[in-house]
Amino acid sequence: MSPPAVAPRPAGRLRAPGAPAATPPGRVVPLYRADERHPQAQVCRRCTIRSEALFGALDETALDRIHVHIAELMLAPGEPLSRRGDDAALYTVRAGVVRAERSTTRGDRRIVRLAGAGALIGQEALLGRRSDDEWVACTAAQLCRIPASLVRELLRSEPALGQALMQRWQSALDDTEAWLADLATGPARRRVVRLVQRLAGLGDGRHLWLPRRSEMGAMLDLTLETASRQISALRRDGVLTAVGPGGAEVSPAALAAALRAADDA
Amino acid sequence: MSPPAVAPRPAGRLRAPGAPAATPPGRVVPLYRADERHPQAQVCRRCTIRSEALFGALDETALDRIHVHIAELMLAPGEPLSRRGDDAALYTVRAGVVRAERSTTRGDRRIVRLAGAGALIGQEALLGRRSDDEWVACTAAQLCRIPASLVRELLRSEPALGQALMQRWQSALDDTEAWLADLATGPARRRVVRLVQRLAGLGDGRHLWLPRRSEMGAMLDLTLETASRQISALRRDGVLTAVGPGGAEVSPAALAAALRAADDA
């Protein structure tokens, strides 16, 4: 239970755990009153995806150290995550799918990663760095904006958080390398089948989000026409059945068969 | 030169730096005697690439906390870094080039990263994980084997090390994403030119290591024949001139021109 450093912290009274702060409405509680339970801790505690998210590494008492608001933001499909603002931050994806784009020297864009619910993005903010990639919402998405300063503070008292961060970094690295091996290798058929497999993993298993054809092209380094042809072929083969725009249903058995067929070619 | 490694660690009373240990053979010094300066600290202090390496984050006094031997190992070209052994470890590349291979579901291998002098590889050992990729020496290579347990211990007293580790993780991630955008995108010509550009960066600028054609294929997802044709074309265009087997000299001006030509196609 070490106090969160930095600010000259005035003492408040100790309060029984669980007892809500009796704050007169309109009264502003200064940020440095970290001894009072900040409402954000309550919000985070009730977060439905906390177990998978970064703060899943924090136990109940550690959550109480959160003393700033974590902004929640919604992104419309195609809307970029604006990283402007001098105050660096990390983001947790609460719902939807966002993509990392990176523009090649040629000028065109290449999608290098996808992040679904529970994923942590923008970790480089912790290091004061900016990475070259830009995050854009694929579907409607909901994110939590976690200030880098908050993470840095929690890091001092909570070693588990450091571990969790390293885990995330390694996962991101593994994902990207797997992306390279799976989605950037071999003929178009194989790439598209593998992409569908991944997208099925992002969804609930049967129903999945299908990117635009031009997006598929940017993920797989194919033209949108070839992507379209391959998706059409998968529909003919019974792997996919279209459900509305940008949605589809997948047949696991047919998908497995397609994976095998694409591999031992 | 550094002491071999692994072997039961000799010790003695505090002694002047540089003076050899006068140790009765067979006597084992317990690990918690960290107050004695271990010879490894001297070795690391004199390391010629320490400034770029992981322990560059440690100052002089922190180096003295190193109390185990760090094994130095040489790899012949083509030799894999054997990760067998229950004791996890990280590795710093001191000289040469090593590659990360990852086998696709199809069975063939894809090279997903290159590591040159100063690079840290195998960080996942810190997390008790094993990643899917295997490291193989491209050229003759010299590595330092750093036990994960040592890093974990140093981590407790040296916050700078945690920062350095995160930096490395982010760099690896950035590298891989850039690899994806640069070397796995566009026509064969562009990929090969970009690869040569990277290899020139690994070398001293003019003289560079040229991989085997099949290795190039595994890096760029091309057949070795197309790789060969592209390299031949670069020779014809004056970008490369062969120097021995697996070596070449690059003309920076011609390379820049080739990059431009490949991009605005």
Add this chain to the structure above:
DNA sequence: CGAGCCGTTGAGGGGATTCAAGCTCAGTGG
């Protein structure tokens, strides 16, 4: 020396791109 590996080059076929046309569908305004 023959065996094997590596690199190079050629010829032919196949797969992806390019260019192009037509389609559905949503939004708009006459």
Add this chain to the structure above:
DNA sequence: CCACTGAGCTTGAATCCCCTCAACGGCTCG
């Protein structure tokens, strides 16, 4: 209501790039 429009998807035809198969030369090594 319906033509108009534009964006996204699909499909066709022609071209081109890369792969496949193949042969050959240089080189090292048993």
